[in-house]
Amino acid sequence: MASIPSSERDSFSSKFGVIAAAAGSAIGLGNIWRFPYVTGENGGAAFLLIYLAFVTLVGIPVMMSEFVIGRSAQKNAVGSFKRLAPRKPWFLVGMMGVAGAFVILAFYAVVAGWTLSYLFDSARYLVQPDKYGFGEMSTEQLRHFFQEGYDSFLAGTWKPVVTFLAMMGLTVIIVLSGVRDGIEKYAKILMPILLAILLVLVARGVTLEGAREGVRFLFKPDFSQITGNTVLVALGQAFFSLSVGMGTLITYGSYIQKRDNLANTAVSVAFADTFIAVIAGLAIFPAVFAFGISPDSGQGLVYITLPVIFQKMAFGSFWALLFFLLLCLAALTSTISVLEVVVAYFSEELGMNRKRATLIAGSSIGILGLMVTMSWGPLANVTFRDLNIFELFDASPAYFLPLGGFFIVIFVGWFYGRNNSKKELSSEGKRSIRYYPIFIFLVRYLAPIAIALVFLNVVGLIRF
Numbered sequence: 001m002a003s004i005p006s007s008e009r010d011s012f013s014s015k016f017g018v019i020a021a022a023a024g025s026a027i028g029l030g031n032i033w034r035f036p037y038v039t040g041e042n043g044g045a046a047f048l049l050i051y052l053a054f055v056t057l058v059g060i061p062v063m064m065s066e067f068v069i070g071r072s073a074q075k076n077a078v079g080s081f082k083r084l085a086p087r088k089p090w091f092l093v094g095m096m097g098v099a100g101a102f103v104i105l106a107f108y109a110v111v112a113g114w115t116l117s118y119l120f121d122s123a124r125y126l127v128q129p130d131k132y133g134f135g136e137m138s139t140e141q142l143r144h145f146f147q148e149g150y151d152s153f154l155a156g157t158w159k160p161v162v163t164f165l166a167m168m169g170l171t172v173i174i175v176l177s178g179v180r181d182g183i184e185k186y187a188k189i190l191m192p193i194l195l196a197i198l199l200v201l202v203a204r205g206v207t208l209e210g211a212r213e214g215v216r217f218l219f220k221p222d223f224s225q226i227t228g229n230t231v232l233v234a235l236g237q238a239f240f241s242l243s244v245g246m247g248t249l250i251t252y253g254s255y256i257q258k259r260d261n262l263a264n265t266a267v268s269v270a271f272a273d274t275f276i277a278v279i280a281g282l283a284i285f286p287a288v289f290a291f292g293i294s295p296d297s298g299q300g301l302v303y304i305t306l307p308v309i310f311q312k313m314a315f316g317s318f319w320a321l322l323f324f325l326l327l328c329l330a331a332l333t334s335t336i337s338v339l340e341v342v343v344a345y346f347s348e349e350l351g352m353n354r355k356r357a358t359l360i361a362g363s364s365i366g367i368l369g370l371m372v373t374m375s376w377g378p379l380a381n382v383t384f385r386d387l388n389i390f391e392l393f394d395a396s397p398a399y400f401l402p403l404g405g406f407f408i409v410i411f412v413g414w415f416y417g418r419n420n421s422k423k424e425l426s427s428e429g430k431r432s433i434r435y436y437p438i439f440i441f442l443v444r445y446l447a448p449i450a451i452a453l454v455f456l457n458v459v460g461l462i463r464f
Helices: 015-026 029-033 035-041 045-073 077-084 091-127 139-155 158-176 179-206 212-219 228-241 248-253 262-290 298-312 316-349 354-373 389-395 397-415 418-425 436-458
Strands: none
Touching: 015 179, 015 248, 015 262, 015 316, 029 035, 029 091, 029 228, 029 262, 029 298, 029 316, 035 045, 035 212, 035 228, 035 262, 045 077, 045 228, 045 248, 045 262, 045 397, 045 418, 045 436, 077 091, 077 248, 077 316, 091 139, 091 158, 091 248, 091 298, 091 316, 091 354, 091 389, 091 397, 139 158, 139 298, 158 179, 158 316, 158 354, 179 262, 179 316, 212 262, 228 262, 228 397, 228 436, 248 316, 262 298, 262 418, 298 316, 316 354, 354 389, 389 397, 397 436, 418 436
């Protein structure tokens, strides 16, 4: 099986760079605005234990499988399957990943643009505090102010477009610089900043009077909440949180040097992803409960509830500025990884240089994303089954990712060959892999069944 010499292909230069980039891909807006709420609503620490079990038994094996495919082939998501299984239809799994990345980035960059807009708004409130008079407003008046601002923003024409294009522009600029000088370089800068900001916000949140209830919401184990549906929620969260199934980690795996330990990398990324999600909850929900506001998730939490809470705090606009900077960084590290899936495909399969591939991929996704930005404005009447354009795109990962993840573990577990996967995981025999029998059992049996359950739950065929 031919391989491209490493000298001809860009790669990550260090273990920290690999982990920072892959963790940046996994850590996104969902870690901050969904995971903590889902944990609190489904049994706190009891849910967290189930989630961690699924991360270990399903998420990490799928991640390792993607790394194995990418590093073995030294190619993009499509080219990897073509190289490892020539003249067979497995490349369609990679095509599904590239198509999924294209669609996902078209809406994810839109939401990332919202965080950029709120970052600028927070800076404006900080610079001109007297202009808005937040200190004189009641909680209900603040909620009305931010609800009205959120609705007006979505229905607008120019502001969502400008912030979306700005976020796409930042993403394109970083990806243009390549793997080592772009993706890795900025991941090594952005991820420590993200963690530092989050820890500052945690310190502020847990020291508020009444914050203890928020900590209890997150961590008090309530096994009475554990049902069959809760288990499915934990399984789905473990799968969707780790950026698997889309070809991102196949692509990143192809940039990992042969000396690096794939298992350790996967475990480190999973730990970082879970750690950030948990401490994000400590940054948010102690403050929510301290001010007697009902917990929420998603856009309502981030763009309405939290701005209200920040303005009830001393130096509220400063804390809001830090929080939305945190969101911007989390979003940017994810958009970079998703764009790279498409760029690597364009570059290697269509014969483009990186500059041309990045500009064409970014422009194409940008055009599609412009339609998404107008889902509540000029294109509000464009719907399918009562879903607007944004909602249709938002629903897409629930279908793309489980299908991709399922076929990836089937390929590694049943078709690629034990000797090949052993060779890659052991860095060509240079390290012991006593865990291999467990790994191959998980990717052959447990992971496919678990991912199939996720998909069947998404399409509504199973409920408990």
